Amino acid sequence: VYISDHGESLGENNIYLHGMPYAIAPDAQKQVPVIIWSPTSNNIDKSSLISTIDQPVSHDFITPTLLNFFGITTDEVAAAPTFFKSTH
Known part of the structure; x- marks a missing residue:
C-alpha cells in the first residue's frame, strides 16, 4: 500500500x-x-476494492485495512472503513 x-x-x-x-x-x-499492489492470490475481495475506486478515502483507512488483510481483529477497528475487505 x-x-x-x-x-x-x-x-x-x-x-x-x-x-x-x-x-x-x-x-x-x-x-x-x-x-495498492498485491499478487492475484491475495484474499482481497475485489468487489469491495473496486467499490472504493471513485470514493473519497483517508489515511485513517490504512491501519484497519492492514489488520483486516492479515486476519487480526480488534474492537478498536472492527467497524472502521477500509480500502478493501479480505476474504479469509
Missing part, C-alpha cells in the same frame, strides 16, 4: 509549495494518490 502523506503544488497556477490553509489550498495539495 502506498499513499502519499500530503500533496504538493509543483507550479500549477504559479504555486510552488505545500501546506497552504485547507480552505484555500488547491486540490493538488488535498488529494493524494493511493496505490
Whole structure:
C-alpha cells in the first residue's frame, strides 16, 4: 500500500509549495494518490476494492485495512472503513 502523506503544488497556477490553509489550498495539495499492489492470490475481495475506486478515502483507512488483510481483529477497528475487505 502506498499513499502519499500530503500533496504538493509543483507550479500549477504559479504555486510552488505545500501546506497552504485547507480552505484555500488547491486540490493538488488535498488529494493524494493511493496505490495498492498485491499478487492475484491475495484474499482481497475485489468487489469491495473496486467499490472504493471513485470514493473519497483517508489515511485513517490504512491501519484497519492492514489488520483486516492479515486476519487480526480488534474492537478498536472492527467497524472502521477500509480500502478493501479480505476474504479469509
